[in-house]
Amino acid sequence: MSETIGFVGVGRMGANMARRLKECGYPVAVLYDVNTALAQSLASELECKAVDRLADVTQLADLVFTVVTDDEAMREIYSTESERDSLLKQAQGKLFINCATVSPEVHTEVEKAAQSAGAQTLEACMASSIPQARQGTLYLICAGQKAAFDRAQKLLQDLSSSLSYVGGTGQAAKVKALVNMVMNMNTAALAEGLALGEALGLDLTTLREVFGQTGANSQVLKTDGEDMENRDHECFFSAAHAAKDSGIALTLANRCNLDLPLAKATRDQYQRMIEAGLGELDKSGVAELTFKGRQPKKPGSEAST
Amino acid sequence: MSETIGFVGVGRMGANMARRLKECGYPVAVLYDVNTALAQSLASELECKAVDRLADVTQLADLVFTVVTDDEAMREIYSTESERDSLLKQAQGKLFINCATVSPEVHTEVEKAAQSAGAQTLEACMASSIPQARQGTLYLICAGQKAAFDRAQKLLQDLSSSLSYVGGTGQAAKVKALVNMVMNMNTAALAEGLALGEALGLDLTTLREVFGQTGANSQVLKTDGEDMENRDHECFFSAAHAAKDSGIALTLANRCNLDLPLAKATRDQYQRMIEAGLGELDKSGVAELTFKGRQPKKPGSEAST
Numbered sequence: 001m002s003e004t005i006g007f008v009g010v011g012r013m014g015a016n017m018a019r020r021l022k023e024c025g026y027p028v029a030v031l032y033d034v035n036t037a038l039a040q041s042l043a044s045e046l047e048c049k050a051v052d053r054l055a056d057v058t059q060l061a062d063l064v065f066t067v068v069t070d071d072e073a074m075r076e077i078y079s080t081e082s083e084r085d086s087l088l089k090q091a092q093g094k095l096f097i098n099c100a101t102v103s104p105e106v107h108t109e110v111e112k113a114a115q116s117a118g119a120q121t122l123e124a125c126m127a128s129s130i131p132q133a134r135q136g137t138l139y140l141i142c143a144g145q146k147a148a149f150d151r152a153q154k155l156l157q158d159l160s161s162s163l164s165y166v167g168g169t170g171q172a173a174k175v176k177a178l179v180n181m182v183m184n185m186n187t188a189a190l191a192e193g194l195a196l197g198e199a200l201g202l203d204l205t206t207l208r209e210v211f212g213q214t215g216a217n218s219q220v221l222k223t224d225g226e227d228m229e230n231r232d233h234e235c236f237f238s239a240a241h242a243a244k245d246s247g248i249a250l251t252l253a254n255r256c257n258l259d260l261p262l263a264k265a266t267r268d269q270y271q272r273m274i275e276a277g278l279g280e281l282d283k284s285g286v287a288e289l290t291f292k293g294r295q296p297k298k299p300g301s302e303a304s305t
Numbered sequence: 306m307s308e309t310i311g312f313v314g315v316g317r318m319g320a321n322m323a324r325r326l327k328e329c330g331y332p333v334a335v336l337y338d339v340n341t342a343l344a345q346s347l348a349s350e351l352e353c354k355a356v357d358r359l360a361d362v363t364q365l366a367d368l369v370f371t372v373v374t375d376d377e378a379m380r381e382i383y384s385t386e387s388e389r390d391s392l393l394k395q396a397q398g399k400l401f402i403n404c405a406t407v408s409p410e411v412h413t414e415v416e417k418a419a420q421s422a423g424a425q426t427l428e429a430c431m432a433s434s435i436p437q438a439r440q441g442t443l444y445l446i447c448a449g450q451k452a453a454f455d456r457a458q459k460l461l462q463d464l465s466s467s468l469s470y471v472g473g474t475g476q477a478a479k480v481k482a483l484v485n486m487v488m489n490m491n492t493a494a495l496a497e498g499l500a501l502g503e504a505l506g507l508d509l510t511t512l513r514e515v516f517g518q519t520g521a522n523s524q525v526l527k528t529d530g531e532d533m534e535n536r537d538h539e540c541f542f543s544a545a546h547a548a549k550d551s552g553i554a555l556t557l558a559n560r561c562n563l564d565l566p567l568a569k570a571t572r573d574q575y576q577r578m579i580e581a582g583l584g585e586l587d588k589s590g591v592a593e594l595t596f597k598g599r600q601p602k603k604p605g606s607e608a609s610t
Contacts, residue, residue: 187504
């Protein structure tokens with residue numbers, strides 16, 4: 001495993017994956033981020049290069065992880081317009097491992113463009129959060145050409161505690177969109193249950209214990225319940241990401257002519273958070289919309305006392 | 306513990322609680338149900354009396370469990386109109402243990418009326434289902450006068466694996482309404498996630514496994530996920546009950562001026578099931594509304610082929 005490694009996007013997830021790979025002894029060679037200071041800071045920590053052109057990442061790395069924000073960012077880094085900077089410049093033989101949660105069709109477009117450039121791609125959707133990235137215990141759902149999966153398998157095993165291959169390009173993104181859609185719904189639901197409990201004067205610690213032992217139990221009760229009560233919304237998975245991922249799932253649902261009222265209500269809640277300037281809170285911040293007396297003021301309005 | 310025991314309401318839950326108590330050696334003496342055949346059948350199984358007057362239950366039992374349908378049924382069995390049959394006829398010294406999920410204020414009304422008749426009441430809300438009732442492993446949340454709780458405690462321990470006392474009358478009903486509200490939301494959410502997975506051509510067994518290892522995990526994934534896939538909606542907790550309990554929670558929310566969009570969307574889904582004639586399916590039957598090609602026809606319409 002002497003192939004050199006690059007990262008495009010070194011935010012919370014990407015940076016910790018890079019740290020983990022470095023720690024495992026892999027040659028992490030090059031980093032890129034639109035926030036150049038972020039890339040430079042991590043490059044000095046990991047003793048590698050920070051570059052400000054995407055094409056330089058491709059030149060310096062055999063395997064390139066991309067962990068970018070959204071569909072638009074994915075299309076941009078894989079631009080096929082000849083005059084623009086792109087990961088696909090002289091990309092022959094390279095493998096691009098795309099970890100962001102984006103629309104399935106973007107994975108398909110990117111795969112096609114990469115193939116034209118003589119490169120491989122792999123979807124590696126992450127159904128876990130920042131501590132798991134750091135510790136190499138991600139839950140990774142992969143899709144794409146089997147040969148691409150095989151090439152990266154050892155590396156991906158060192159990043160994950162569970163690694164699965166679910167089929168051709170686009171399939172992992174669908175699974176991931178569904179995971180996040182259900183997680184977001186359960187989160188928005190929990191925020192309603194705890195808000196009503198508080199409004200009724202119940203002790204929320206007891207209530208969370210009861211939820212945990214009954215049909216109301218959920219993974220988000222464990223990860224977000226106490227944070228909702230304590231208004232601790234330090235960001236692991238942002239409300240803006242939740243809105244985006246629920247939106248991806250709803251687009252898929254519309255194409256299938258499925259009516260999903262809770263998924264819609266949930267997307268609307270996270271959209272409201274963005275509109276209220278709360279998009280960068282953790283998804284647990286949806287409790288700020290439901291708890292009595294917490295309703296956010298419109299941006300720019302006077303703070304009340 | 307030689308106090309004799311009566312049951313009002315011997316449907317799925319009540320009957321199994323009676324069986325469990327009989328098995329533990331308690332003197333189950335008398336049963337009542339609006340469905341007299343149901344009461345007679347269980348009475349012959351348990352070698353006790355079935356009666357067709359509520360006042361006879363009170364006469365023949367020291368402790369009376371009530372497991373009835375809804376607020377209206379509760380008000381009816383505790384009627385204070387002198388000419389009507391009622392559990393409160395000559396009820397001096399009796400203890401009524403009310404297990405149905407009804408509105409908190411109904412528990413308060415009933416307690417007041419019972420006190421006037423010289424009797425005690427206890428709320429014992431059950432956050433579990435039929436197998437737990439049979440095995441004596443219910444999750445019981447109690448509220449009311451502490452003296453009433455103490456009087457019934459030994460008996461309630463034999464019915465439950467977890468027994469808690471959360472305060473004065475009405476408090477248990479609030480906790481229970483919240484448990485069911487959140488459970489119903491998570492159920493309706495899961496039905497959307499699995500429906501979209503199926504529509505996208507994903508393998509639902511794999512998808513449920515992924516859900517179970519990620520932020521999409523929930524108790525209802527364990528209890529209802531496979532049933533949703535297989536359309537196995539044998540009733541443990543009916544859609545009609547889900548609609549009722551979510552309705553109780555929404556009434557409480559309205560009084561507190563809380564806006565709970567997912568709770569509303571969930572109540573509406575279960576209400577739609579009732580309107581489509583599916584109210585007696587298990588709550589997992591909400592998947593019949595979301596999966597492609599399963600949409601119920603209006604009652605009385607022609608079956609398509």
